[in-house]
Amino acid sequence: MPWLFKSEPDAFSIDDLKKAGKKGERWDGIRNYQARNFLRDDVRKGDDVLVYHSNCKVPAVVGTARVVREAYPDPTQFDPEAKYYDPRSPLDNPRWVAVDITHVSTLRHPVSLQAIKANPALADMVLVSRGRLSIQPVTEQQWAEVLRMAGNA
DNA sequence: GCCAACGTTGGC
């Protein structure tokens, strides 16, 4: 199943992901139960990911990625120095998980939230209907349509 | 920077 992962480009951008190379990078810091459940229960190795930049000048889908490692305990939850430290998460029953993803493409023409909202074919995207979820499922049709809009289909 | 939407916390 395809997914959309959100990231603030100031913190971690598609360029940062590209720099990480083939090995990919850990997608951590997810601290929302619904997003966590998707990550833990449904995101599988080999799944395709739309990378979305949020909280920036032009919120947009900016690239694609692939899941290379399925859910494992997010180490930042146990690190008191980390931004996403969670003192309430038991060591023997970690509350939060991370996955690893690798860069696949950077879109020549990012598909803005504005363009997505303007496209009736994408009216059902979770991005539109439930804006704030940071890990969300995308249908095959939505995936194809977003890439078509990017000129990468 | 504002603020609406929505998630989480904690007293009762």
Next chain:
DNA sequence: GCCAACGTTGGC
């Protein structure tokens, strides 16, 4: 288990 207070997300 309710719900008010509070915190966060994220578009604008």
